[in-house]
Each structure stands twice: as C-alpha cells, then as structure tokens.
Amino acid sequence: MTFASFGWGALAAIAGATALTVLGLYLLRRTPKPQLVSNVTFWMRAAQSSRPRFLRASRIPWLAFLVTLLIAMLFVTEIGDPRFGRGVRGTTVIVLAAGRSMGGTFAGERRIDRATREVRRWVDRTTAGGRVAVVRAGMRPETLLALTDDPADLERALAGFELDDGPADLDGALELADRIVTASGDPGQILLVADRDVEHETQATRVLIPVGVPSDTLAITDFTARRDPLAAGEYVAQVQLRSFSSREGSARLRIMDGEVPLLDRRVTLPAGDGARLTAQGFSAERAELEARLEDIEIAGSEDALAVDDVAPAVVPPLEPLSILFVTPGNVFLRAALAVHPNANVEQIAPGDFASRDAEALAAHDVLVLDRTPLPEGVDHPSVVLFSPTDGQLAASGPAESPRVTAMLGSHPALRGVRLDGIRIGRSLRFATDPGDQVLIRSGADALAVAREVPGRRLVAYGLDLSSTDLVEREAFPLMVHDSLHWAAAARDELPLPRRLGEPLYAADQTVLGPDGEPVSATERAAIRQQGIYHVGERALAFSGTVHARELPSGATAGRFRTSDPLPPLAVLVAAALLGLMLLEWTLLHRGRLE
C-alpha cells in the first residue's frame, strides 16, 4: 500500500496510460505530410550532411522519445509534483486547524470542509514512500492520526473531524508537529491547513495552505446571567453584541429560558459597532438561558459563522444560606446581608460569640464577624471578617486615610465591584501570609485579604465601615454578596469554570453535555463545546463568547497559496513539457532520415 491515493496497481495503470498518451502524442506529432519533390536524392544528401556527429540520426528520435517517457514516468512517480526535494516527499505532518473560525462558511462551504479537501488533494500528491500524520489544532493540540502510510486511516480520521467552539492553538500544534517530524527520522515537512498563519519557527519545512475568505459575522461577545443583589430572588441577563463587518447588519436577538422567551428583539448594528442589552426582573429558582441571534441580515453579505450566534448562561438555584452575624451594631452591614437572597441571618453580640461551641458554629454556613476577632482554634470553613483587631487574620496596624491604589477585580469576592473614587477615613492593614491574596491595596498596605486553605476560606476587610462612603454605594452590598458567595463556596466540591478549554471537575458524578449525552472523563479534561453541562443537579454553562472576534481572512478569494517560493505546479509542468518539446525540436528539426 502507499499513502497516496494510488496503490501500486493504480500507479502502474497511470504510468501505462501516461506512456500510451506520450507515445500517441509522439506518433501524432511525427505523422508526416506527403510532399512530392523532383528528386529525393538531393534531400537525402542534405540530410546526411547535416546529421549530428555525436549520435546516429536513427537513434535520436527514439532517444528523445525515451527521455520524454522517462520524465513523464518521473512525474507519475512523484504524483504530479516535479519539484524534487521540495514537494510532498517523506514524512508530512498535517496540522489541521479545528478552531471555531474554521466553521466559517463561504458560498455554502465551511472552511473545515475546504481544508479537508485540500488535505486530501495534498495527500494525493504524496509520493509512494511518504507517510502522513495529522495533528488536530484545536484548543488543545492533539495527534489525531499517528504516522501511517495507509490512506484509509486518514479517511477515517477526517470522517469524524469536529471543530472546537474555542480558538485553535496553532503554536502548540506546530510544536507538536515539529516534534513528530523530528522523531520520524525522515525528511519531511509540516503542512499547516488553517485560516490564519502564526509566527512560529519550526525545524521542518512548513507549508501553509490558507483556507477561507474575508467574511462578515455578527457575534454575541458576552452573555451573563446573575442574581440581582439589589432584588432578592431576581436575576439579570446581559448580552453584548458586536458586528465584525464593514457593513450594517441586523439580527433578531432571542434569550430563552428553556421554552420561555425572556427577550425577543430586533437589533441593528452599524458596521463594526456593538450593543449591550439587559433583561432583568425575572424570578426563578434556577434558570438555564440561551441567547441566540437569528434571521441575521448583513447588507450585501451573510453571516459566515454560526457558533458565535449562540451563547449559554446559567442562573444557579437559590440555596438557603445560614449566616451568623456577630456585630456590636452596623446598620449598613446588616442591610447588605439582608439583601442576600435566601439568606437566614442570626445576629448576636460579640459577647455571645465566645459562648458558642464549634458544633453550634458549624450549623451556620458563614460567619460574618464585625469588629469581632476570630479566636484561634475556631476552624469554621467560611468566615468573613470586618476590621478584625485580633485572632485569626488579625490586622497588623492602622492605616490613616488610605487610598485604594489597586484591587483584585478578577477575584470572585470582588466580581463586578468597582471602588473608583471611594473615600476611606480609617482602615486596618494586614500582614499577609504566603498564599494570601490581597483584594484591596493602598500602596504597600493590604486593606483586604482573602485566604484559602484546604477546606477553609476567609475574607478580611480592614475598612472602618463607619468612616467610608463605600457603604453608601451600590458596590457595598455587591462586595458583601460576592464575599459571602465565595466564602460559602469553600464547601463546594464543584467550582464553576465557565471558559471553554477549562476542565470540568465532577468527581464520580455523571456529566451530561449540551446534547444530553454523557461526557467522558477525557472530554471533561478540557471542555471544547459551548453549552450547558449538567453535573448531578448542578448546571454549568461553558461559553465561547470571550473568543468571539473577527474571522481571519485566510487566503484571498480562497485560492490555493503556499509559502513555497517555487511557482505553481501547473507552470512547472508546462515549462517542463515546453522544454522537452524544444529539446526534441533542437535535436530533430535539423532534419535527418528516420
């Protein structure tokens, strides 16, 4: 067997057909035209006197014919590529992009379909002794097909080829391909079939086959749903749209909670512009939302990518939260706790706190201690501290009129919280331990710290709530809500990753994918398809909206183009044939007897 689409039998048949064709053309070209002359003797004398010295004239036509035939056979052996040493010889590792943009369509054909067709075309030109491997360049590069010389293997690999909803890691894929070529020990090349190129040095020769043309798309670039901290039990859905087009477009935006429509609106987006829409006031214990763009119209064009027209989001169910609130008295903090949905707050004075034993404390989900120290030895898993002067995570000293110079906005305890321009009269500063995360910083002073140790989460704020205007802002209840949420999640065994490519930890529980089918452990290592996954009773939304961007333009007009500096194959073949004809003409046209 050969990896090329032609077996040895087919090769022999092609060689035979080529030989017959060349022979036919040769004989056709040499079919003489009758011409009556006065006396042929003079022609014979002229022919004999002009006969080349270095070869017998009678042998030259056959010699030229054999040269023609030999070169034609070499063409066949090389499967049509005469660029010896530069063509498809030896090992070829095909890096096939499997990112979301490869789902882009043009004239009804997806980029990935075009790419697989180019791969097959390339493999058809592979020499008889060549081997091929395929690297799937998805969000996580992987070897889709190990080195093989059996075309059936490739067909099987390409038959089930699916795209990721996230971006392709071409750099990683090229690195993997380079290692495969090097390990093979044979001369080889890397064939990158993608809709974009990357600056990545490889030891092996790299050939790019770009696919795709400049296309337009309207995309959902963000879709979130969360509980409204200001309205207990309600949630807000927010969607952000963007036009990656030079033309105006419009689409019908629908946000559905299962079969229940939450929003159905026609949105018009100017060229390159975006829009943000919010739907709120929905009350539900839990929700599994899907935002979808439908009936997309772009002036003079069409939406080329479907995967960015849909995005999932999940509103987790309300779980009763038992809070033990220890405070000498704080109306702002009490109000902030009160708005936490489904919260059950038990307020006690600091003096009563010491009388509670560990079992009594364990009955509460979260301890919120206002100006009350957390004694050493109390190992409650979820604690939120405000101005702790002693005990665990105690402040190391005061900080007068600090200014917020930095905040860790990416931390879940501060998600969505903005502290721009707040005024702080007094605060405590913390001495951090290794592993502590500083949430709010004033210069070198840590004004808020989050500590996570196995099985425990603690958040400590040094802000004096009686001397700051933060408590009067919307950010305060949000900060309290996020802090409670993060601290209470210490008991959770299932964190909530939401970006594609992240793992989904599910212990021994069964995970069902967006299509309702079980998701294997291998697939859970890196989620590639966006949608809502179910782990037991919990729903997790994996969204690819963060990867929504303009479609790579690929090759101009979709034409085949490689980085190979040699001219196209057809030109080379034509030049070779022209050269052969000139050679034969030079040798034979001087005239001689057969």
Add this chain to the structure above:
Amino acid sequence: MAFLDRVARRVLDRMRLTVRPTATAMRQGGHRSPFKASGVEFADHRPYVTGDDVRHIDWKAFARHGQLVMRQFEEEKDAFIHLLLDVTGSMSRGEPPKIDVARRLAASFTYVGVRQFDRVRVVPFADVVEEVPLALHGPQDLPHLERYLSEEDAAGPTFFDEAVKQLASRGAPRGLVVVISDLMAPEGWEDGFRRLGAMGHDIRVVRVGCAEDLDPAFEGELELRDAETDERVRLRVGKGLLERYRVEVKKHLEACRDACRRAGGRWIEVDVAMPTDAMLKRVFAAPEGRSAAS
C-alpha cells in the same frame, strides 16, 4: 502553333541560331563552315598555284602587285540540331510545370532552326531516348512537332548518359545539341556532356528551373516522394536542412555547368516563372562577341 503564340513568333523571327563552324553539316546553308570555298563572304587571299580556278584570281591585286593571288570565300553550310528534351517525372514539377516550358523552348528552337534551313531532330529522353525521333526539314513540318510534343508526358527516371550513348549509337550526325532539362538528377550529366563534346557536337544546355527545386517552401515532418522513381523518404524538414539542400542542389548545378563548359558547351538557365519573351531572348542570346539578332 499552340506552343508559340504570335508574340513569341515575332520575337523568334528576329533570332538566329548560331552553330560552331566545326559542327555544321555538308549541305549549303546559313552557317559558317570551317571550309574556304565558293561562298559569298570574302575570307582571305592565297598565292595562286597551278590548277586553281582562274575565275577566283584577284586581277585587281595582280594589277597592283604583279602577283597572282587567289580570293578565298567562307563556305556556309547547314546544321543538324538535336533537341534533347527531358521528359522525366521531375519535369512535371513547378508552376507552370517545367515540361510545358521545355516544350515551348523545343518548339522555339525548332521554329528558328527550320526557318534558317537547318535539319532539326527532336529527341525526347528519360531513361532511354525515343526510338523514332522527329526530324523536321522545313516550316511545313512544324504541325508535326506540335502533335509530337503534345504526346510526350513527363514520367520516368533520368539516365542522361545512357540517352547520349543511345543517341551516339544511332549515328546522330554532328551538329548542335540542345539539352532542355531541369537537370534534377544527381548523376550522368558530366559523362553525357563530355561524350557529346567528344562527338564534336556544339552543346547548348538550357536548364529549366523552378522555385521548388532551388528554394522549396515546405517545412515540418514530411514524407518526400520522388516524382520520377516514386521513392519515399520521411524527413523533418527545417531551416537547417533546407539550407543544406540548397547547397547540395547548387553544387550539383555548378558541377553540371562546369562539365558543360568543359565540353565546349554553353550554359543557359531559365525559370518557369519568367515571361516568355525574356526567356526566349536569354535562350537565343548570342555568345559574347556575337549578335544573335539577324
């Protein structure tokens, strides 16, 4: 005559066919002979010897010098004109065909010859000469010539030397031999001319050429067929081969011309594309130093 229109005859009426004196015949005619006798053209004086015809004593010279001298006159004889007409296959080539031009030239020679009372024999030849050549003695025989020439088709190979041998074996009297041919055969011409010269004939070779012989216009992969022998040869004809062919033909013709001159003959070349009057003037032009016009 079909071969000679009125214009051609008017041109030919002004032409004269000169024959080398040593090649004349015995009858009284219009050609100078090598003999001094009772002619009309004064030639020389010689001393009187006993027995000379006293009628030829130049009495005026005797009156002036007191010596008897005899007046001598050139004797004018007629001549045999042998027209060796090439009717081989190669004469069918050309536009118009060379055989047509050759017939016209043969008719012209015959016309001029019989007009000056020479005895003309038309001898077509290919590989052999005609068994019964046409002999013409006067203008009254010209119609026979036309019929005779019309029956001659161009076919067969060229063996000129053999034709000359056969002519000699039949005892052809000494005279003017006009060879009208394209000479498109590689061999036999030099021996034939030498043999004619040795027989004492005055030789005149009229080579009838055409563009195809000297400057062929065809190229490519060709199967060349010999018009005389039907021999076939496949060749790829290109510029190089054409050039070599021209050299070969030119070399052959130069060899024929040299052989003709060595045999004391006169070489004339005409082309089928030439106008008839120009062609006749060239053919009947007198050698240098003599005038052809009467």
